[in-house]
Amino acid sequence: MTDDCEVCDVRHAHHSDQFKNDMKNRLSRIEGQVRGINRMIQEDVYCDDILNQIAAVQNALISAGEMLLDAHIKSCIVENIQSGKLEVVDELMVTIKKLIR
Amino acid sequence: MTDDCEVCDVRHAHHSDQFKNDMKNRLSRIEGQVRGINRMIQEDVYCDDILNQIAAVQNALISAGEMLLDAHIKSCIVENIQSGKLEVVDELMVTIKKLIR
Amino acid sequence: MTDDCEVCDVRHAHHSDQFKNDMKNRLSRIEGQVRGINRMIQEDVYCDDILNQIAAVQNALISAGEMLLDAHIKSCIVENIQSGKLEVVDELMVTIKKLIR
Amino acid sequence: MTDDCEVCDVRHAHHSDQFKNDMKNRLSRIEGQVRGINRMIQEDVYCDDILNQIAAVQNALISAGEMLLDAHIKSCIVENIQSGKLEVVDELMVTIKKLIR
Numbered sequence: 352m353t354d355d356c357e358v359c360d361v362r363h364a365h366h367s368d369q370f371k372n373d374m375k376n377r378l379s380r381i382e383g384q385v386r387g388i389n390r391m392i393q394e395d396v397y398c399d400d401i402l403n404q405i406a407a408v409q410n411a412l413i414s415a416g417e418m419l420l421d422a423h424i425k426s427c428i429v430e431n432i433q434s435g436k437l438e439v440v441d442e443l444m445v446t447i448k449k450l451i452r
Numbered sequence: 453m454t455d456d457c458e459v460c461d462v463r464h465a466h467h468s469d470q471f472k473n474d475m476k477n478r479l480s481r482i483e484g485q486v487r488g489i490n491r492m493i494q495e496d497v498y499c500d501d502i503l504n505q506i507a508a509v510q511n512a513l514i515s516a517g518e519m520l521l522d523a524h525i526k527s528c529i530v531e532n533i534q535s536g537k538l539e540v541v542d543e544l545m546v547t548i549k550k551l552i553r
Numbered sequence: 554m555t556d557d558c559e560v561c562d563v564r565h566a567h568h569s570d571q572f573k574n575d576m577k578n579r580l581s582r583i584e585g586q587v588r589g590i591n592r593m594i595q596e597d598v599y600c601d602d603i604l605n606q607i608a609a610v611q612n613a614l615i616s617a618g619e620m621l622l623d624a625h626i627k628s629c630i631v632e633n634i635q636s637g638k639l640e641v642v643d644e645l646m647v648t649i650k651k652l653i654r
Numbered sequence: 655m656t657d658d659c660e661v662c663d664v665r666h667a668h669h670s671d672q673f674k675n676d677m678k679n680r681l682s683r684i685e686g687q688v689r690g691i692n693r694m695i696q697e698d699v700y701c702d703d704i705l706n707q708i709a710a711v712q713n714a715l716i717s718a719g720e721m722l723l724d725a726h727i728k729s730c731i732v733e734n735i736q737s738g739k740l741e742v743v744d745e746l747m748v749t750i751k752k753l754i755r
Contacts, residue, residue: 362498362500362501363496363497363498364493364496364497364498364499364502365496366493366496371493371494374490374493375490375493375494378486378487378489378490378493379490381486382483382486382487382490385479385482385483385486385513386479386483388479389475389476389479389480389483392465392467392472392475392476392479392520393472393476395464395465395466395467396464396465397463397464397465397528398465398520398521398523398524398527398528399463399524399528399543399544399547400463401465401520402517402520402521402524402547402550402551403547403550405513405516405517405520405551406517406547406550406551408513409510409513409514409517409551412486412506412509412510412513413510415506416503416506416507416510419493419499419502419503419506420499420503422499423499423500423503426499427498427499427500442500443500446500446503446504446507449503449504449507450503450506450507450510
């Protein structure tokens, strides 16, 4: 068993520093956007402008989710499938369905 | 022209304190969830758990957007339509399409 | 009460021939695509190609829905709001929420 | 190389009769619903009722897509990963992204 598999086995991720940095930037930006939306509502900014901002945050969040899903499939899912733990696919499908809807 | 129409006309919202408080609570919670997701990634939490959290934030964001859209239609859109400014419907459709996709 | 309002009141639509024709073309194409997907599955076409076709039909269906929503808001919703039947907005929001999710 | 892998390799699916039957029933129902929506528009049925029907078809189509995606991952994707053809994951991610948006 490789080190990677062992790591997956105990349900931990093992991302590169570059990946973590990229996600940090994306999520910090999203966090700032949500804080901005909150302030806009308190300051009576025109709703349509806020709704557009909400749609933008939704897209940014979907992109971040897709990036994490890609990393997840390429590491944990692939490793689990290669070591015969096919039950991981059911877990994956449950998660993908949540992201689709 | 009523006061309300005038307010809409200059593209400002005019929410009740209760509405602002409700949105504040929702968006503060979302902001905290996004911050939590960021920390989970830095701490190598299992991706599938994070993806489920991302799906939960997406739903919370959609709910907040729907609540704001509801308030927007019931105030600004209704007032504009009643004072004959039907061009507001085109703006509304552009925004709804962004929320749908 | 205008003729239009009366028509909306009894919950009927009143689309132009051009609109009906456009929707007919869109929906006939979607119907053909769904039939094609069904045939592809029976003929063991590669799943990924079929999934791409399903995504295309989803987009076509969303477009048709947006087109109908646009027509609905610009006719029935506007007329109802103008004649003071604001309860139509609640019905609209329920429907928009179903389209968003 | 197993027979299954060979089949995947040439980009063909190999579904059970039960799966094909289930998909046939789902897609035939969807096809009928789309035809029904077309007829409803031509007959000036109230838009809100049609929009609800469109939302129902969207959900049915998403369910059919999820069912096919599940079968695809459990057969072709698993087999390809097990025989070292990891490039299949990139193709899968492109498709999942289309279904998510």
